[in-house]
Every structure is written in C-alpha cells, then in structure tokens.
Amino acid sequence: xxxxxxxxxxxxxxxxxxxxxxxxxxxxxxxxxxxxxxxxxxxxxxxxxxxxxxxxxxxxxxxxxxxxxxxxxxxxxxxxxxxxxxxxxxxxxxxxxxxxxxxxxxxxxxxxxxxxxxxxxxxxxxxxxxxxxxxxxxxxxxxxxxxxxxxxxxxxxxxxxxxxxxxxxxxxxxxxxxxxxxxxxxxxxxxxxxxxxxxxxxxxxxxxxxxxxxxxxxxxxxxxxxxxxxxxxxxxxxxxxxxxxxxxxxxxxxxxxxxxxxxxxxxxxxxxxxxxxxxxxxxxxxxxxxxxxxxxxxxxxxxxxxxxxxxxxxxxxxxxxxxxxxxxxxxxxxxxxxxxxxxxxxxxxxxxxxxxxxxxxxxxxxxxxxx
Amino acid sequence: xxxxxxxxxxxxxxxxxxxxxxxxxxxxxxxxxxxxxxxxxxxxxxxxxxxxxxxxxxxxxxxxxxxxxxxxxxxxxxxxxxxxxxxxxxxxxxxxxxxxxxxxxxxxxxxxxxxxxxxxxxxxxxxxxxxxxxxxxxxxxxxxxxxxxxxxxxxxxxxxxxxxxxxxxxxxxxxxxxxxxxxxxxxxxxxxxxxxxxxxxxxxxxxxxxxxxxxxxxxxxxxxxxxxxxxxxxxxxxxxxxxxxxxxxxxxxxxxxxxxxxxxx
Numbered sequence: 178x179x180x181x182x183x184x185x186x187x188x189x190x191x192x193x194x195x196x197x198x199x200x201x202x203x204x205x206x207x208x209x210x211x212x213x214x215x216x217x218x219x220x221x222x223x224x225x226x227x228x229x230x231x232x233x234x235x236x237x238x239x240x241x242x243x244x245x246x247x248x249x250x251x252x253x254x255x256x257x258x259x260x261x262x263x264x265x266x267x268x269x270x271x272x273x274x275x276x277x278x279x280x281x282x283x284x285x286x287x288x289x290x291x292x293x294x295x296x297x298x299x300x301x302x303x304x305x306x307x308x309x310x311x312x313x314x315x316x317x318x319x320x321x322x323x324x325x326x327x328x329x330x331x332x333x334x335x336x337x338x339x340x341x342x343x344x345x346x347x348x349x350x351x352x353x354x355x356x357x358x359x360x361x362x363x364x365x366x367x368x369x370x371x372x373x374x375x376x377x378x379x380x381x382x383x384x385x386x387x388x389x390x391x392x393x394x395x396x397x398x399x400x401x402x403x404x405x406x407x408x409x410x411x412x413x414x415x416x417x418x419x420x421x422x423x424x425x426x427x428x429x430x431x432x433x434x435x436x437x438x439x440x441x442x443x444x445x446x447x448x449x450x451x452x453x454x455x456x457x458x459x460x461x462x463x464x465x466x467x468x469x470x471x472x473x474x475x476x477x478x479x480x481x482x483x484x485x486x487x488x489x490x491x492x493x494x495x496x497x498x499x500x501x502x503x504x505x506x507x508x509x510x511x512x513x514x515x516x517x518x519x520x521x522x523x524x525x526x527x528x529x530x531x532x533x534x535x536x537x538x539x540x541x542x543x544x545x546x547x548x
Numbered sequence: 549x550x551x552x553x554x555x556x557x558x559x560x561x562x563x564x565x566x567x568x569x570x571x572x573x574x575x576x577x578x579x580x581x582x583x584x585x586x587x588x589x590x591x592x593x594x595x596x597x598x599x600x601x602x603x604x605x606x607x608x609x610x611x612x613x614x615x616x617x618x619x620x621x622x623x624x625x626x627x628x629x630x631x632x633x634x635x636x637x638x639x640x641x642x643x644x645x646x647x648x649x650x651x652x653x654x655x656x657x658x659x660x661x662x663x664x665x666x667x668x669x670x671x672x673x674x675x676x677x678x679x680x681x682x683x684x685x686x687x688x689x690x691x692x693x694x695x696x697x698x699x700x701x702x703x704x705x706x707x708x709x710x711x712x713x714x715x716x717x718x719x720x721x722x723x724x725x726x727x728x729x730x731x732x733x734x735x736x737x738x739x740x741x742x743x744x745x746x747x748x749x750x751x752x753x754x755x756x757x758x759x760x761x762x763x764x765x766x767x768x769x770x771x772x773x774x775x776x777x778x779x780x781x782x783x784x785x786x787x788x789x790x791x792x793x794x795x796x797x798x799x800x801x802x803x804x805x806x807x808x809x810x811x812x813x
Binding site: 264266271272276280282292295296340344 | 708712717721725
C-alpha cells in the first residue's frame with residue numbers, strides 16, 4: 178500500500194524545520210505492533226489532529242512525541258533536532274492530559290505556576306505575573322486561590338490549558354481534549370481552543386476519535402487505523418477526497434458499491450454498469466469501491482425524472498429518519514444492500530415508506546477508491 | 549415487629565460500645581484509687597502517679613517500647629512505600645510472587661515467625677537487643693504498612709506523576725512534589741497503625757528482646773506473677789491521655805479522612 182503521506186518540505190534548518198518530523202516511526206509492545214512506519218511533518222503553528230478509532234495507535238504515537246514512550250523504530254525530530262533519547266522533562270513541549278491531571282494538593286495558582294517553579298527560570302514576582310496572564314488567557318481571572326475540587330469540568334480544563342501554556346512550549350499535545358465535556362461546552366471549547374492557539378502561536382496537536390472535533394478545529398488531519406497513517410490532509414480534502422474506503426467511511430457517512438472497473442463504467446454484480454468520475458487513472462479490471470455521500474444522492478419516483486447524466490439505481494424506501502437539520506432516507510437496493518440518501522431540513526419528498534424509488538447521483542460527485 | 553427488632557439492635561450496639569469503653573474508664577478511675585487492692589475503692593489519691601515516677605524499671609520499658617515502635621513504624625512505612633512503587637512496575641507472575649511474599653507474614657502465626665527469627669539470629673550468633681527487636685517488629689508491621697500504602701498508591705491517577713514530568717520534573721522532583729504529598733495521609737495512617745501494633749506487641753518481643761531491651765508489654769506481663777499494682781493503672785491512664793493528644797494533634801477531621809482513605813483502598 179502506498180502511504181499517502183506528504184513529501185518532506187524543504188531541507189530543514191533550525192528556523193524553518195517543522196515542529197515535529199516523524200520518519201518511519203514504529204512502536205511494538207511485546208509482539209503487538211501499535212504504530213507502524215509513520216512518516217509525517219507537523220508544521221509550525223498549525224492546529225494538527227491525529228484522528229482514528231480507539232486502538233488505532235494514535236495515543237501511542239502522541240506518547241512517542243512527548244517522550245513517555247520510546248519508538249522501537251524510526252526517529253522523532255522536534256524543531257529539527259533528533260529527540261530520540263531525550264527524556265520528557267527535557268522536551269520543549271507540554272501535554273494536556275485527558276483527565277487534566279491537575280494536582281489536587283495544590284490550588285489553581287500553584288498548579289499553573291508549577292512548571293515555572295520547577296524550572297526555576299524566573300524570579301518570584303515574574304512567576305505571579307505570568308500566572309495572572311495565563312489565567313486571563315483562559316478567562317479564569319481571580320481563580321488563583323481556589324482549590325481544584327471547587328472547579329467544574331470546563332474550568333478544570335481551562336486550568337490545565339493555562340498550566341500547560343505558561344512556559345510557552347513550542348508544542349502542545351492535547352489528548353482527547355473535549356472528551357469529558359458535555360455537548361454544549363464542547364462546541365464552546367472547540368472555538369476557544371482554536372482562538373487560544375491563534376493567540377499564543379503554539380503548535381497544537383490533538384489526538385481524538387471525534388471526527389467533528391477534528392474537522393472543526395484542525396488545519397490538517399492525519400487519519401490513523403491499525404497503527405498506520407492513511408491520509409494527511411486538510412479537513413475539506415479529507416471529506417471531499419478521501420484516500421481509502423476506511424477514510425470515506427470513518428469521516429462522515431458513505432455508501433459503497435464494490436465492483437470491477439472497465440473504462441468509465443463500474444461493473445457491479447446484479448446492479449449493472451454504473452458511470453464513474455472521469456480521469457480516475459486506474460487500470461481496467463481493477464477491483465474498486467465507489468463511494469457516494471448520502472447528501473449527494475437524490476430520490477425520485479421514476480427513473481425518467483432524473484437529470485441527464487446522473488446514475489440511477491432502483492430500490493425500496495425502508496425508513497425516513499428526521500435528524501433536525503436534515504432528513505435521512507434508508508433504502509434497500511435490488512441486490513439487497515442498504516443505501517442512504519440525505520436532504521437538508523424536514524422531509525418534503527412526499528415519499529412513503531415501502532414505496533419503490535430511484536436513487537440518483539452525479540457521477541462527478543462520487544469517488545473511486547482502490548483500497 | 550420491625551420496631552421491636554430495631555430497639556434490640558440499638559441496645560445491642562450500645563452494649564458493644566460500652567464493652568469497648570468500660571475497661572478504659574475503669575482503668576482511669578482505679579488509677580486514682582488509694583487502695584492497694586485494685587478492685588476495692590478506698591478514696592481518691594494520686595499516689596500511684598508518684599510511685600510510677602519512681603519505678604525506673606517500668607519507665608525504662610516504656611522508653612524501649614517507644615523507641616522500638618518509632619523506629620520500626622518508620623522503617624515499615626518507608627519499606628511499604630518502596631514496595632508499592634516497585635510493584636507498580638512489575639507485571640504478571642513477578643507481581644503475584646512479590647505480593648504473595650509481602651503479605652504471607654499476615655497469615656503465618658506470629659509465634660512461628662518469632663521462633664524462626666530467633667533461629668536465624670542464633671545461627672548468625674547475633675546478640676539479642678534493640679536491633680533484633682526492631683527487625684522482629686518490622687517483620688510483623690511491614691505487611692500492614694505495605695497493604696495500606698499499596699492500595700493508596702494504586703488508586704493514584706498515574707497521569708499525575710506523568711504531568712509533573714511533562715512540566716519539567718525529573719524523577720526525584722516528580723516524587724517529592726507530587727507523589728509524596730498525595731500519599732501523605734495513607735503514609736500517616738500506615739505509620740500510626742504500625743506504631744500501635746509494635747507498641748502493643750508481646751509475642752514477637754518475647755523472642756527477639758535481650759537484656760536491657762524489655763518492652764513495656766513484656767514488663768507488665770511479668771508483673772502479673774508478683775501481682776499487678778495500681779501503678780499499671782496510672783501508666784494506662786497516661787497512655788490513654790497520650791493517644792487522645794495525638795488524635796487531637798493530627799486533627800479529628802484528618803483522622804477520619806485517613807481511616808476512610810485506608811478503608812477505600
């Protein structure tokens with residue numbers, strides 16, 4: 178399989194080197210490979226997400242960047258310098274733990290000041306000024322004397338952010354940063370994290386299994402599965418042009434039709450020859466998946482109602498599900514497989530459950546995937 | 549019917565509490581009894597406290613007990629902490645063997661441990677004294693200390709020391725600034741328990757004490773032969789007072805947290 182990772186940028190000098198460069202990084206626990214052959218660059222000051230299902234190796238990958246785990250293969254470079262063998266406390270990066278890991282025996286101010294006190298890099302007066310600034314950054318002015326137990330979940334996270342950023346690391350790693358928050362607070366913190374990142378100009382790397390989180394916050398996303406990075410791209414590119422069937426399935430929802438390619442047609446067993454997007458560059462006879470997003474599918478009663486050039490497949494409407502901002506239609510195609518269509522807003526199709534319908538789409542809005 | 553049962557259990561509970569505390573109250577009252585015969589009240593007197601102050605044998609034994617308890621409780625707590633930290637790194641079989649070995653002395657009768665230890669000291673031709681006494685008490689107290697500290701250590705969020713490392717601490721700084729302060733209460737609980745166990749120990753002391761290192765319980769026990777004098781009551785009263793002072797000193801609230809914490813782990 179050709180790993181669709183990006184080519185390294187220009188030759189790294191100390192100033193232009195990427196924040197993180199992973200080259201052939203792998204980690205094996207006993208006999209179990211957790212991370213395999215990961216090569217990617219994280220640019221300075223970008224908001225980068227590592228996205229994948231649980232157990233895909235994303236946490237291990239992050240822990241190798243922090244230094245809590247040592248790679249069994251490959252090199253980790255931070256700011257152009259090989260970091261293999263550098264212990265975590267000597268790396269110019271901080272981590273935001275999923276549990277926040279605030280010290281319960283210290284108050285808010287002491288938690289935030291922790292790094293500066295340990296590193297003894299500044300006089301006392303400056304430390305308390307820095308604490309005030311850090312608390313202001315996360316909008317917790319005047320909370321310095323509070324005990325950790327007095328804080329809500331959202332406030333704890335803000336304290337953890339202030340604590341991690343006070344030493345102005347060049348890199349902040351965030352482990353499932355929004356996982357423990359409720360829905361409303363999540364949306365708020367997504368925007369807030371992005372704002373803080375722009376304000377402090379620090380490279381943020383989040384690890385998450387939540388695609389919405391990754392799509393809304395990130396400049397670029399790496400999709401991981403089975404210990405490998407499948408695609409590194411901008412959120413739009415990942416959604417519009419997924420590189421593999423896994424990515425198309427994991428990000429958003431996709432319908433898949435599997436068949437064999439012949440020119441501009443895809444032969445699908447018992448469904449016929451379907452038009453595919455032009456210029457795909459794949460050889461005839463290749464076994465491929467055709468991915469179609471539900472929002473690109475339109476339903477009609479008659480085949481003839483579909484506009485010219487659209488692919489049309491007959492099926493039966495099984496269920497209409499109202500989602501609030503959209504309506505989802507579940508169909509069964511003639512070969513018995515499931516197919517999903519989606520329209521914005523409430524159902525205005527006038528279709529009834531159990532009715533025969535045609536699912537139609539523009540072949541240019543579908544995507545061929547050979548893996 | 550249910551009401552009657554409630555009454556019975558309520559009185560039963562009162563009875564149990566009374567049974568626990570009546571002896572202590574009796575000791576305190578009798579220590580102020582003028583009579584030579586402990587169970588006959590002859591009027592108020594503080595003369596037994598005066599006699600206690602003159603009883604150098606008893607006071608020497610008290611000193612030995614205090615010293616042994618202090619040293620062995622401190623050693624046991626320190627070893628318990630080290631054992632907990634070491635075991636956190638072990639996996640599978642090694643962990644099972646180590647924890648089995650650590651807690652086995654809990655179920656071996658103390659008299660067997662005493663005899664065995666005496667044989668070992670004999671084979672080494674070691675002189676019995678403070679050192680052997682402390683080692684013997686360490687054998688008895690260590691499993692308790694390890695049990696309490698291990699539970700608390702395992703309950704500690706492992707990301708806390710990691711966070712300390714992430715924020716610039718080396719291993720020692722992470723231990724001193726985060727792990728140790730968070731374990732303060734269980735460590736205190738373990739130390740107090742070990743101190744009490746060592747202070748009241750008779751069996752192990754019988755085997756491991758030497759000339760000039762007779763502990764208080766041994767001294768009191770040997771006095772039974774010549775008949776108990778009310779000085780013992782005076783000493784008992786002072787010890788109760790001392791314990792109360794400790795509890796007040798540590799703080800009742802803290803004490804409850806220690807006990808609840810030890811319970812949860």
